[in-house]
Amino acid sequence: MAPSPKQLGKKIIGYPEQIVPVVTVKDWFLQFTSDPIQHAINYVYGLFPIIGWISRYNLGWLTGDVIAGLTVGIVLVPQGMSYAQIATLPVQYGLYSSFVGVLIYCFFATSKDVSIGPVAVMSLTVSQIIAHVDDAHPGKWEGPEIATTVAFICGFIVLGIGLLRLGWLVEFIPAPAVSGFMTGSAINIAAGQVPGLMGITGFNTRAATYEVIINTLKGLPRTTKDAAFGLTGLFALYGIRIMCDQLTKRLPGRARVFFFMSVFRNAFVIVVLTIASWLYTRHRGGSKGKFPIKILGTVPAGLQHVGQPTIDPELVSALAGELPVATIILLLEHIAISKSFGRVNNYKINPNQELIAIGVTNTIGSCFGAYPATGSFSRSALKSKSGVRTPAAGILSAIVVIVALYGLTPAFFWIPNAGLSAVIIHAVADLVASPPQVYSYWRVSPLEFLIWTAAVLVTIFSTIEIGVYVSVCVSLALLLVRIAHPRGYFLGKVTLRTSGSKEQREVFVPLSKDGITNSDIKVTPPEPGVIVYRLEESYLYPNAHSVNTVLVDYVKANMRRGKDMSAVKLRDRPWNDPGPRRGDGAYERERNASLPDIHAVVLDFSTVSQIDTTATQALIDTRNEIERWADHPVEFHFASVLSPWIRRALVAGGFGLGSSSSSVPYEIAAVVPYRDGLGDRPLSDLRQSPREEAEDIEKGLSSSKGKESINSVEKSVESGLEPLLSLETPFFHLDLESAVRAAESSLKAR
Structure with a gap:
């Protein structure tokens, strides 16, 4: 059964292929005005708590x-x-x-x-x-x-x-x-x-x-x-x-x-x-x-x-x-x-x-x-x-x-x-x-x-x-x-098995020593090219820069750089990223070749209850910086997005849809509009280098009968089951396990 127009929501102006979640600003106001008379009565009644107990005095x-x-x-x-x-x-x-x-x-x-x-x-x-x-x-x-x-x-x-x-x-x-x-x-x-x-x-x-x-x-x-x-x-x-x-x-x-x-x-x-x-x-x-x-x-x-x-x-x-x-x-x-x-x-x-x-x-x-x-x-x-x-x-x-x-x-x-x-x-x-x-x-x-x-x-x-x-x-x-410097962890897998039982399951724990996980347990990192990060605070403007720095620095330290900077002339290198010094090119190429190629970033949003415009822009900046480093599109998967307003913000930033990276917004929180000589062209047309269209692992699957959607828990529409999450947002996942599985499956398919 295909999603209804109401389920799909409204299209974003300027991005016709992207879908906004159903939740609207009107929904936010309705939660306060659903029954204004009753709200007013309750408010006045609450001003005098004595009314609630004086009639039962004994x-x-x-x-x-x-x-x-x-x-x-x-x-x-x-x-x-x-x-x-x-x-x-x-x-x-x-x-x-x-x-x-x-x-x-x-x-x-x-x-x-x-x-x-x-x-x-x-x-x-x-x-x-x-x-x-x-x-x-x-x-x-x-x-x-x-x-x-x-x-x-x-x-x-x-x-x-x-x-x-x-x-x-x-x-x-x-x-x-x-x-x-x-x-x-x-x-x-x-x-x-x-x-x-x-x-x-x-x-x-x-x-x-x-x-x-x-x-x-x-x-x-x-x-x-x-x-x-x-x-x-x-x-x-x-x-x-x-x-x-x-x-x-x-x-x-x-x-x-x-x-x-x-x-x-x-x-x-x-x-x-x-x-x-x-x-x-x-x-x-x-x-x-x-x-x-x-x-x-x-x-x-x-x-x-x-x-x-x-x-x-x-x-x-x-x-x-x-x-x-x-x-x-x-x-x-x-x-x-x-x-x-x-x-x-x-x-x-x-x-x-x-x-x-x-x-x-x-x-x-x-x-x-x-x-x-x-x-x-x-x-x-x-x-x-x-x-x-x-x-x-x-x-x-x-x-x-x-x-x-x-x-x-x-x-x-x-x-x-x-x-x-x-x-x-x-x-x-x-x-x-x-x-x-x-x-x-x-x-x-x-x-x-x-x-x-x-x-x-x-x-x-x-x-x-x-x-x-x-x-x-x-x-x-x-x-x-505490808000500006939130805790967060890069995660790996541990397989748990109940004593005396053959049942086992996978859980995700920090790769680094956190003082909670048994230090003798070996934590298996995700597939090379996939990183998993869990935020432990709401994602807001005070901590947006910190999260951006942590993710980008980790990628630059542990993932392969897509462009060989040693082969670029010094005068053509950017001033803030000059690359290796003369004579170090061979060593840098050898080191770079030993690192995995970044393919997907999985973010665990299970503890994120709020996100704002500055944080969404920081996430866009994170995606842009990582893609510039990798020199190709990188998938961003999100697990346990529990709030419809967080989904709305992420979709507005071009996340979750599996869209081409050339069509997602480059900036949504512009402080000063860029108008000199630019006319009304979208900022995505002004990128420094052309981007290849990202491979969409969900393409063709969301409407195909009898096939399994990676971010849903049902296998067939014919069996009478309905998708738990919208098939229009394949990179939003119900839990962390399904998000990592989707990212690793996409990596193998590539």
């Missing part, structure tokens, strides 16, 4: 959510106030961010475990933004106004990224880079809190980490009574956790009791330190309120800044340069945390929807005076271990925060600042990557280990902002290097 879920929500809320209150201090904001702004974060997120979340609110890294970034704006415009804007503006602008940007479904951009930043700047940031934050823990003053605690450490050591003689509260609180936090961990191992039956004892250690330590601070300072404040230790002071009760945020365009311009790093931290930290807990608890998050949730949370948060909030690792881990069942647990956490805002602010007055520093140091210490984790980066990818190391060192010796940029840029540079 008492069993409620129990787990209440426990987890209350537990996280109790931890969130002291952490929120502590992180606000890092951001150089009054502590109530940390509570505003905490309340809005956990409340709004549950309506848009695709993760049940993540807890949104103030986090250490974002708080430090906000403090640096406030300092930057204040240095440029002293006293013009207050810190809370700057922080709220950052929350609104960054939230709006992240919301736009999510709505446009651009969450895949986050995938360009690998996990080691995120871990690197998180580790460096945690060390930076902890070092900056040690002076507050010890009551040491007199230097900038937000300078580079190494400077803070040096100045802290120099300032140890100036330690004040604050250290009694700070060090006591820090040792108590670690002591309670270690004790609970040991008791859990000894009494596993009471593990849940010890877990909650450990969970409440933050609140317990703050309460004890607050009582101690009140007992010690209540009669020592004097008339001017100068206490012997630093305490929190007055915390306004309730939500004091509810309303439409005032966004000053001049302020936006002043902090515009700082917005990218704040946005990147919002994206990376939240997506990394949500993915991590999704893997642990066996569910899948939607990155785009998570970005929408973060964007909405921060945009609405600016109406409450909140500063930027994102996912917290420590609170998310606590929420997960507490047995959370749905995102609704955030509502209970919000209730705890709002109760603290309206009912506990008088007690907050006596909280020692050193105690909050202890809470911060204890929390951020868990963000530092453990030695086994760092070693795993080295085992998996030494280059990514170097990225991790660079991110940590840059963050410690400069700022978080530069650390973020370095980790992102180095990661992208590594990605480009």
Whole structure:
């Protein structure tokens, strides 16, 4: 049965004998517009994941959510106030961010475990933004106004990224880079809190980490009574956790009791330190309120800044340069945390929807005076271990925060600042990557280990902002290097036989030692004149030149040159290929005669998912260079071309059809058109030397009954079988074995 006109497709203008595959640009658009109404409904429905689970809410879920929500809320209150201090904001702004974060997120979340609110890294970034704006415009804007503006602008940007479904951009930043700047940031934050823990003053605690450490050591003689509260609180936090961990191992039956004892250690330590601070300072404040230790002071009760945020365009311009790093931290930290807990608890998050949730949370948060909030690792881990069942647990956490805002602010007055520093140091210490984790980066990818190391060192010796940029840029540079220098192998055959069976099959493995194939196995190269090459990356413009160089250099080093350059006069030789020197002609002729004549190049495209115009042009250049070297046409066979768009591109480049080499395009990616004196003649007419028409081994076979097509798996049309691949593209093959067999059969026929 002959192929139908629809199967043959459309002819290429200028090349009437060549056939384009069926796939068209219209097909590409149809996959997005097949049912636009349903797509729109699904899009809107996906914006509110709560619709999918709230109707099935039950008492069993409620129990787990209440426990987890209350537990996280109790931890969130002291952490929120502590992180606000890092951001150089009054502590109530940390509570505003905490309340809005956990409340709004549950309506848009695709993760049940993540807890949104103030986090250490974002708080430090906000403090640096406030300092930057204040240095440029002293006293013009207050810190809370700057922080709220950052929350609104960054939230709006992240919301736009999510709505446009651009969450895949986050995938360009690998996990080691995120871990690197998180580790460096945690060390930076902890070092900056040690002076507050010890009551040491007199230097900038937000300078580079190494400077803070040096100045802290120099300032140890100036330690004040604050250290009694700070060090006591820090040792108590670690002591309670270690004790609970040991008791859990000894009494596993009471593990849940010890877990909650450990969970409440933050609140317990703050309460004890607050009582101690009140007992010690209540009669020592004097008339001017100068206490012997630093305490929190007055915390306004309730939500004091509810309303439409005032966004000053001049302020936006002043902090515009700082917005990218704040946005990147919002994206990376939240997506990394949500993915991590999704893997642990066996569910899948939607990155785009998570970005929408973060964007909405921060945009609405600016109406409450909140500063930027994102996912917290420590609170998310606590929420997960507490047995959370749905995102609704955030509502209970919000209730705890709002109760603290309206009912506990008088007690907050006596909280020692050193105690909050202890809470911060204890929390951020868990963000530092453990030695086994760092070693795993080295085992998996030494280059990514170097990225991790660079991110940590840059963050410690400069700022978080530069650390973020370095980790992102180095990661992208590594990605480009890997794309631009893809791995590829020239292949040979190995015959495999199952033990105790007569069945055997041939597989293709690298001719060179690859560290995987047994080095004692002898790999048989293909027939002389046939080379087989496997690409292990998509074939795109960054790596097109590399692949071209590898193929051409291999042919020139291992295949016979068609023209004897020693017989060509020196003045007639091209300047860039002068051939052998005088006196070396006999040796070169003897060496050249011992090499096989190149007949076919077989390319394994099984791992190639994309090809572009530059790569297609590079493949045309490869064919032209190899044919100039061989001084005759060379066949190009392709195995496992799985994408119709790759077939379309290859056919446009004159591959796969078995056409005469004089009729295929010489250039399809012309940067500058050649028109001077050339008229409208095709470039193929301007070649330096005439080409013989390539022998087509499929000629006459595709329409002959009872004969076997080399690139198909059927023998006869009369038997009722249909060809699996189009007979109009005989040099496209279903697998590598059939491609090599076709090339070797053609070689024998020649």
